[in-house]
Amino acid sequence: MKKSSKLLAILLTLVMVASALTACGGEKKAKETTQQKESTKTEEKKEETSNDQSASNEEEKVDEIYYLNFKPEIAEVYNQIAADYEAETGIKVKVVTAASGTYEQTLKSEVAKSDPPTIFQINGPVGYESWKDYCLDLKDTKLYSYLSDKSLAVTSGDGVYGIPYVVEGYGIIYNNAIMEKYFALPDKATDITSMEKVNNFATLKAVVEDMTAHADALEIKGVFASTSLGAGEQWRWQTHLANMPLYYEFKDNTAYDNSILAGLAANEIEFKYADNYRNIFDLYVNNSSTQKGLLGSKTVNDSMAEFALGQAAMVQNGNWAWSQINGVDGNVVAAEDIKFLPIYTGVTGEEKQGLCVGTENYFAINSKVSPAKQQASIDFLEWLFSSEKGKDYVTNQLGFIAPFTTFEEDEKPVDPLAREVLAWMEKDVESVTWTFAAFPSEDFKNYFGDALLEYVQGGKTWDEVVTIVKDSWKSERAK
C-alpha cells in the first residue's frame, strides 16, 4: 500500500512537470505545422510563377521576415501590406508596431530575442551610432539605387547603412478659412491682405497679435493651438522648433558641407539664435488658445483637435498630421483650406526660407540574422517601393512622399499637407534641413523641453533656459 502510494506520488509529480513543459512545447509544434503548411503552399505557388526562383529558394528557405514599425498611425496599413505580400510571394511579414515614443525600448528588447526584427529603423546618424553593430551595408541593393538623392542615406565610410523611405516637412499649419475671415475684417490693424505677404517674423507677429485682439470676431479661442508641454508631448518644441536656431547656427559654420555634419562635430554650442527661438516660442504661448499655466497638461492630440475644430487658426506640425486632423470628430477644416507656412523666427533673409524638410526614418537591415533573411527583407522593401501594388500602398494609404526614382509624377500622395510640402519644395525658397538629426541624445531634447515648461510656468528665466540648453548639449555630447 505504502509503496504504491509513493509510486503514485512520483508519477503525479512527473505528470505535473511534464504537462507544464509540454504546454509550451505544444504551441510550438502547432506553429511549426502551420508554417510547414504555409511553406508548402509557397512552393506550389512559386513553381507556378517561375521555376528558377524556386530552385534558388530551396537552399535556404525563409518563411518569415520581421519588421519593427515606428509609426503607430499607419500600423493598420502595414498589416494589409503584409497580407498582400504573403499572398503574392508566400513570405510572411511579421509587423510589430512599437507604441508611440517607445521604439528604442522595444527594439532593444526585440533584438535580444531569438527571433529578432530583420527590418528595423534608425533615426539618422546618431541612431546609427548606437545600432551600428546591427546595421547591414546596403550599398549594393536596388533599394539604394532607387534613392533619388543619394546624400539622404546614412553612410559611414564606404557603407550605406540607413535608407530613408519618406520625406516629411513641417512648419506652421494654418487654416486659410480663418485667415480669409481675418483679412476681411473691417477694423483690422494691419494692411496684410493675403498669406502670401506673410514672409517674415515681423509680419507674422503683427498679424497674429492683431488676430488675438479680434479673437471673438474670428470665433477662435486663440491663434495658435496649445503649446503642448505635457510629459512626452514636447517634441514639437524640443526637437522640431529647436531645429530652427541650431540650423542657422550650424549653417554659419562653413567648414562643413551641411548643417547636420557641422552639428555632429560640435562638442559645444553657442545657441546664438536663442533670441529667435524665444521670438516664435513666446508668440505661440502668448497667443495660444490655452493660458500659460495650463500648458503642462496639454498633449499633441489636444492641440490638433483644437485646430481641427476651428478653435485655433494655426498649429506647428508636419504633413503627417493630416490624418489626425481629418480623423477628429466634428472636423471643420476643409482639405483645400489647410496650408503650410514656414516657421519664421526673425533671422535676416528669412523671406527666402522654406519649410523644414527631411526625414528621421531610415530603414536598416539587421546584420545579425541569416543572409537569406536579410535578402528576403531587402526583397520586401524593394517590392514595396517599386512594384505597382507596393507603390499604390505607399502613395495612397501610407501617404509617404517617397524619395525614390521609382515613383512617377502622378504617384505622389494626395493628402493636402503632403502636396503643400511638395509645392514648397518647388518654390524658390531654401528648405531648412532637419538638423535635429545631429542632436546629441534624447535626453538633450528632454532637458530642453523640461526647461521650456518651467519657463512657461514662470519657474525659470529665459537666460536659465539658454544655459540649460548649452550645458546639456555639452554634457550629453561628452557621453
Place this chain on the structure above:
Amino acid sequence: MVRQNKKYFPIFVLPTLIAFTVAFFIPFLLGIVLSFTKFTTVIDAQWVGLRNYMEAFSSKEFTNALWFTVKFAIVSVITVNVFAFLLALLLTRKIKGTNLFRTVFFMPNLIGGIVLGYIWQLILNGILFPFGMTLTFKPEFGFWGLVILMNWQMIGYMMVIYIAGIQNIPKDVMEAAKIDGADRFQILRKITIPLVMPSVTICLFLTMSNSFKLFDQNLALTAGAPSRKTTMLALDIYNTFYGSVGSEGIGQAKAVVFTLIVALVAVIQLNLTRKREVEN
C-alpha cells in the same frame, strides 16, 4: 509523517523552484553582472568594471531621486499607517454597515497604478484649473499628489490587516482592563497597540517597500515633471536605461544600488518592529 514530508520535499518544491530560478534568480544574477558592463542589448556586453557605479553616484539626478524617494517614503509610511489604523479602529466598533465601508475602502487597491495615476492627474489638474496651474507647476504639487495617491491606494489594504490584528485581540484582556477601570485611551495605548504589533510589522514593511519601489503611479501622475524634480528612484532607473543610448549599464548599476537600499531598509525595519512584538 514528518520524515516522509522531508523525503518528498525536493519533488514538491521543484516546480516552484524552477519557476523562481527562471523568472527571478537568473535575471537577478544577470542584472548584477550587466551592471559591470557596457551594453546596448543584453546579449552583447563589454566589461567595464566599476565605472557604471561611479557614474551612477556622480549623477545629480540619481541623488535627487534618492532624496525625493526618501522624503516620499517617510511621509507616506506615516500617513498611510496612521489613517489605516484609525479607520481600522473605527470599523471594528459596532457601527452599522462596517462591511460595506471595509469593502469601499479596500477597493482602490484593486485598481492598477497607471490607471490610478491618470485618474488622479485628471482630478488634481481639475482642482488646480481655476488657479491657472497644473500638477507640473511646482515639484511640491507632484510630491503631495503622489502622497495623496499613495494614501488613497494603500490605506484600504493596510486597514484590512489592522482589522485582522485588532479582531485577534482576546476579549478577556479587554474586559479585564475595563473592569480595572482603564479608559479608552489607556486601553488603546497599553493593550491594543502592543497586541497589534505583528500587524504593524507587516504594514510598515509593505508601505515602506512599496513607497520605495513606486513606479507606475509616478510615471502616470507626473513622469518627473517639472524638470525631473519629481522623479523617484525606479523612474530614474528607467529613464537612465531607456532615455539615453549607451547608459544602459549605468541604469543597471543604479538598479543594483536600489535593490541594496530597499533590502537594507526593510531588514532594519523588520528587526526594529519584531522586537516590539509581544506574545498574547
